[in-house]
Amino acid sequence: xxxxxxxxxxxxxxxxxxxxxxxxxxxxxxxxxxxxxxxxxxxxxxxxxxxxxxxxxxxxxxxxxxxxxxxxxxxxxxxxxxxxxxxxxxxxxxxxxxxxxxxxxxx
Amino acid sequence: xxxxxxxxxxxxxxxxxxxxxxxxxxxxxxxxxxxxxxxxxxxxxxxxxxxxxxxxxxxxxxxxxxxxxxxxxxxxxxxxxxxxxxxxxxxxxxxxxxxxxxxxxxxxxxxxxxxxxx
Numbered sequence: 001x002x003x004x005x006x007x008x009x010x011x012x013x014x015x016x017x018x019x020x021x022x023x024x025x026x027x028x029x030x031x032x033x034x035x036x037x038x039x040x041x042x043x044x045x046x047x048x049x050x051x052x053x054x055x056x057x058x059x060x061x062x063x064x065x066x067x068x069x070x071x072x073x074x075x076x077x078x079x080x081x082x083x084x085x086x087x088x089x090x091x092x093x094x095x096x097x098x099x100x101x102x103x104x105x106x107x
Numbered sequence: 108x109x110x111x112x113x114x115x116x117x118x119x120x121x122x123x124x125x126x127x128x129x130x131x132x133x134x135x136x137x138x139x140x141x142x143x144x145x146x147x148x149x150x151x152x153x154x155x156x157x158x159x160x161x162x163x164x165x166x167x168x169x170x171x172x173x174x175x176x177x178x179x180x181x182x183x184x185x186x187x188x189x190x191x192x193x194x195x196x197x198x199x200x201x202x203x204x205x206x207x208x209x210x211x212x213x214x215x216x217x218x219x220x221x222x223x224x225x
Contacts, residue, residue, distance in 0.1 A: 102153050
């Protein structure tokens, strides 16, 4: 299995802060990497696909970058509604599809 | 927009089969545009992909679940289903049905908690 390691596991930031989460794959996944947001008690929601593409309707303060084994997810200006847990997920041509362990974002 | 709704028993006894159904609205499960899948999340833990099925019936499952997983389609009801045999406490989780697009899990159901306990 491809292991996905997110850092940090949790963070606390202030409204307006720039927040960065990293995700490292145990092997090359090219740009086959997605980011999801899960708010408390809700299903995850796709935010970024193919490492850097913003899903339709997602605010532009969210962004992603990277390829190969190292990826970054950024919230340029943290808003109160952004609290939740963020997951990276790879879909390289190696089953199973796997997720990172999650990063909990608090204000 | 596609919408998904999971249904099934919230309590399953150990060693029995966990069975869930996902009803799809806003689109057809016979569409060649998507796969249909299942993901689960144990309480307080992360996400685990269980498996996916295409409209042709072709399936891809997580090897960690070995032969315990069966997914199927019911085109007459626009539903797809999950069966997980020999359930144990480790299978206690919120189960989500998902739309699997070209590169991501595009849409998610609200999830259903299934507890495995006697």
